[in-house]
Amino acid sequence: MNKVYTLAELVKKFGSKAQKASLKRNKGNITGKEFTLLIKSVMTEWESYTVDGRGSNRLITCSGKHSKRIERVDKRVHNGKGQLAGEFELNSLVLNYLIEKNNQLDPMATTKWITELEIVDVKILRALYGDRGFHLEALQEQFGNVIKEYQKTENDIEMLEDFLNTQIKHIKSSLVSIFHKLAEAKVIIHQIEKWGCTSQNKHRKLKKAEIKWIADIRRKLLNAYGLKSRDLFKKNIKEVKAFKTDFDKELDEQLGLKYYYDAHFCVLQDSDLGVLDYLNKLKQKGELDFAYGLTEVTAFTMLQCYKDMQSKRSLELARKREKNTCNTSDSDRVKSIKIMKQYVRMWELLLEYFKCTSCLGSHPKEVKDSAPAKVEFNSVEIEVSNQSKRTNSPAQFQAIRWFAEMNK
Known part of the structure; x- marks a missing residue:
């Protein structure tokens, strides 16, 4: 499950009083530090996120909603740890x-x-x-x-x-x-x-002026077709199709x-x-x-x-x-x-x-046999337990950690 938020929507749902006040004070934008703190709250409900755009025009796509809200963690390196699959x-x-x-x-x-x-x-x-x-x-x-x-x-x-x-x-x-x-x-x-x-199918880094132009033409076309940024994910809507056609044309002709x-x-x-x-x-x-x-x-x-x-x-x-x-x-x-x-x-x-x-023949079924499994890599046989701490990890994959340690 994915959910797309504008910055204003994200602050309204997850932001503190200070962040909401900052959004109003800064005309729809917040500072980088405030955004980092906001994301900490977002990650108590979602597994991951991506950001598209800059400043007040940012779109934040949240993916993989937790079955229940998790405790907010102060250290960002621990935030959501163990929640992403693999x-x-x-x-x-x-x-x-x-x-x-x-x-x-x-x-x-x-x-x-x-x-x-x-x-x-x-x-x-x-x-x-x-x-x-x-x-x-x-x-x-x-x-x-x-x-x-x-x-x-x-x-x-x-x-x-x-x-x-x-x-x-x-x-x-x-x-x-x-x-x-x-x-x-x-x-x-x-x-x-x-x-x-x-x-000509060549890839290059865009200049700041080009990035600004893209943002401007995108905003103008959104207004012309009565769309919001989050509507662009609805590809079957005729206005979205028309937007994409015009946007691609402008992108080619101008840049x-x-x-x-x-x-x-x-x-x-x-x-x-x-x-x-x-x-x-x-x-x-x-x-x-x-x-x-x-x-x-x-x-x-x-x-x-x-x-x-x-x-x-x-x-x-x-x-x-x-x-x-x-x-x-x-x-x-x-x-x-x-x-x-x-x-x-x-x-x-x-x-x-x-x-x-x-x-490797893994199936989405819980392993119930508690007998140890024997796994062979490079003529070396390793005995690993089927009682994995990883609920989705087959027994044979536990040997990875053994070999990672052996090959340091």
């Missing part, structure tokens, strides 16, 4: 990637990041940005074989689009949250820059850009100790859970562990969305699928089809 694994995969690249990377869009980290299969990205007809036919056949009373229709493309947009957005949001957590714990330096893709995006620049923090010794010192402090120095085998298994937990979390959120048949953002077909109680089963098939699940 947080330990994703922390470790990001650090391992930076180490492999010798800490020398250019800023990248979140799409490029999730591709480089291999946390999504190229199949889902091709479907997201390319022709979906082929995938739809294959999926409809699977739906028909598995789901009783399923009736094929051309509008099934709307369910496919719902999955692609929601799943990728959730994964990207989780990754950005990990960047924030790693930066707050002083493990990495994280910066966000505005970049654009030109009509020669096909699109623009947030590019994330990340590097490992260094010190006189050296990168690896510095990471070890941070790990010993216990403020953030991660592993580094992974072998090829443990990195691969870590990746499968993340996919396992992330897909289970995705399916859990799908179950909650199925119950919400009054969501105004849903298309008629998606709403119908929810009413017929076919949404979750379709979502599960979509996760499997696009290889979002682990390839």
Whole structure:
């Protein structure tokens, strides 16, 4: 479940009296320090968030609502700890990637990041940005074989689009949250820059004047079509489609850009100790859970562990969305699928089809056998207990931590 707030709406719902007064005093804006304090309150109700825009025009997208409000934590590095699906694994995969690249990377869009980290299969990205007809036919056949009373229709493309947009957005949001957590714990330096893709398919950093122009034309078109920023997520509305057509046209004619995006620049923090010794010192402090120095085998298994937990979390959120048949953002077909109680089963098939699940044979069932499991890596056999502290972690994945320690 995602919820989009304007800055004013966020302050109204989560802000203190001082923050509300500051918003009024500063003409719809608050200071950076006040925003940081506001986010602490937001994270008691939501797992993660992303910010689009600047100043009073900021849009804050909150993802993964907690089943119940959690206690507010003063230390930001602990805020929401253990709440993101596969947080330990994703922390470790990001650090391992930076180490492999010798800490020398250019800023990248979140799409490029999730591709480089291999946390999504190229199949889902091709479907997201390319022709979906082929995938739809294959999926409809699977739906028909598995789901009783399923009736094929051309509008099934709307369910496919719902999955692609929601799943990728959730994964990207989780990754950005990990960047924030790693930066707050002083493990990495994280910066966000505005970049654009030109009509010649070249990527470049945007100038301040260009960023301001984009914000101005966006605001003018929103007013022209009687829309608010949060309405842009309702892609089936004709005004939103018209807005996008005009905005893309202006972007091309005025700046020669096909699109623009947030590019994330990340590097490992260094010190006189050296990168690896510095990471070890941070790990010993216990403020953030991660592993580094992974072998090829443990990195691969870590990746499968993340996919396992992330897909289970995705399916859990799908179950909650199925119950919400009054969501105004849903298309008629998606709403119908929810009413017929076919949404979750379709979502599960979509996760499997696009290889979002682990390839190690994990299933979303609680492990009840308390007998120890034996796992073999590189001819070394490790005995691990099935009584995992991680409720969503299969027994074989616990061996990751053993190997992470062995390979330091």
